Amino acid sequence: MYSGVIEGNTRWCVIEEDGWRKGPWTSEEDKLLIEYVKLHGEGRWNSVASLAGLRRNGKSCRLRWVNYLRPDLKKGQITPQEESIILELHARWGNRWSTIARNLPGRTDNEIKNYWRTHFKKKAKKTADAADKTKKVSLRKQNQQQIKQQQQIQQQQQIQYNFDMKGILELLEENEYSVPSTSQETQEMVTMCPETTEQHGYFYSMLNGNCNVYADESSNEEILWDGLWNLDDVLGNSMQLMLQAKPTNVHNLVTPFC
């Protein structure tokens, strides 16, 4: 790509295969470019090489003139007033540096772009990071709260479930009933239950295999199994009695409740 690196001392420069120079400009090159613009005006940058004797391509010449040699350029640091204008215009137009530069006489788009990158992007990132952090913390809190609430609900459902199951099993034991196999048997059991109509409904739906009133969505099976194991702990032999009442495998046991 490059034919060599020349120019000793402190400056470096590159000459490409096609003869164009690249890298930092020398004061001699600057002088030639200024002379060229004085004589021919701005524009036709590709003619600079032939007319001014510069071994720079048009693009490089234009950039050097626009960003560094133009006489109307303002030297020195960006003032606080300019800074606030940049902020305001960037908020309005985004990264349209040339548009912003037109509103800041003496400043170039490149200068503003660099200034933004070094001063504001950092601040913007900090602000964004801080906002992000706050958002994450609040999300985490929200999640924890949701999990806690869910756990509470599940716990309540579990207690209710165990309580209801206990009632059913006691009832079965008391009346030496087996798990009903027909809807008629179920109906008979429900009517025997000395509870309210609403509780009859629960009872009825449990016996008919509708356990959705106790568990929600994805965790149905998990809760159900947990419930069964807990039920076993709580009721001890009662579950055994139920199993004995109607010999069945585990799958048959689970099915009626979900």
Next chain:
DNA sequence: AAAAGAATCAACCGCGAGAAA
């Protein structure tokens, strides 16, 4: 005093739009 890391800024690159041939 020296090394490492961060900040700065001049310059380059690729791309698209518009003008000229």
Next chain:
DNA sequence: CTTTCTCGCGGTTGATTCTTT
């Protein structure tokens, strides 16, 4: 109408300078 050229823009790079450890 199509192709080529020129210009301008925004993004990126990398050498230099400054600051911190």
